[in-house]
Amino acid sequence: AQSVTQLGSHVSVSEGALVLLRCNYSSSVPPYLFWYVQYPNQGLQLLLKYTTGATLVKGINGFEAEFKKSETSFHLTKPSAHMSDAAEYFCAVSPGNQFYFGTGTSLTVIP
Amino acid sequence: DAGITQSPRHKVTETGTPVTLRCHQTENHRYMYWYRQDPGHGLRLIHYSYGVKDTDKGEVSDGYSVSRSKTEDFLLTLESATSSQTSVYFCAISATLGRRGGEQFFGPGTRLTVL
Numbered sequence: 332a333q334s335v336t337q338l339g340s341h342v343s344v345s346e347g348a349l350v351l352l353r354c355n356y357s358s359s360v361p362p363y364l365f366w367y368v369q370y371p372n373q374g375l376q377l378l379l380k381y382t383t384g385a386t387l388v389k390g391i392n393g394f395e396a397e398f399k400k401s402e403t404s405f406h407l408t409k410p411s412a413h414m415s416d417a418a419e420y421f422c423a424v425s426p427g428n429q430f431y432f433g434t435g436t437s438l439t440v441i442p
Numbered sequence: 443d444a445g446i447t448q449s450p451r452h453k454v455t456e457t458g459t460p461v462t463l464r465c466h467q468t469e470n471h472r473y474m475y476w477y478r479q480d481p482g483h484g485l486r487l488i489h490y491s492y493g494v495k496d497t498d499k500g501e502v503s504d505g506y507s508v509s510r511s512k513t514e515d516f517l518l519t520l521e522s523a524t525s526s527q528t529s530v531y532f533c534a535i536s537a538t539l540g541r542r543g544g545e546q547f548f549g550p551g552t553r554l555t556v557l
Contacts, residue, residue: 340482365545365546367548372551373550373551374446374532374548374549374550374551375485375532375534375546375548376548377545377546377547380545421484421485428490428492428498429487429490429500430475430487430534430546431487432477432484432485432486433484434482434483434484435484
């Protein structure tokens with residue numbers, strides 16, 4: 332069975348602070364992993380993805396994520412939060428035909 | 443932005459009535475998906491399509507049917523809407539499967555309220 336767990340449904344950080352959003356997955360086959368961002372009243376847009384190769388993946392808007400197979404994790408980070416980063420973030424895994432999404436983490440950035 | 447439109451964008455209907463949501467793409471992508479988004483549940487797959495007339499069920503398919511007669515259009519039908527189907531519905535497309543590294547592109551969503 333495939334599943335994605337996002338720890339922390341709400342995360343608050345101060346502007347300029349490190350952003351860390353956690354994602355753990357379970358998959359019966361080597362997975363492909365994705366992070367999406369959703370701004371209010373919009374659809375999801377891709378931040379970054381891991382397929383094969385380098386385990387540290389860089390995405391848009393200064394975000395990056397590291398695939399750690401031993402920990403079955405794919406945590407999303409950004410060194411310095413900006414007000415525009417306030418949004419909902421979804422981790423997803425796709426081991427086959429379907430995509431499986433986590434329940435999302437809402438990021439609040441405090442000025 | 444990927445060319446994906448959804449119609450209608452908002453709909454209010456009554457319990458027991460049929461409802462059809464439309465997803466239209468201009469990208470010529472093979473795969474299309476319908477999700478529903480509910481608080482605390484993230485996105486859950488309803489149905490997906492891997493080609494014209496080829497569809498399969500997702501995690502929460504009960505009460506929903508789909509059709510794809512053309513590459514560009516994927517219709518989601520609620521045969522007899524219930525209040526539990528009040529949700530935000532998203533269409534997504536992808537050129538390749540996730541297991542081949544293909545990412546999904548999402549439409550703007552349809553907010554459906556069933557009274």
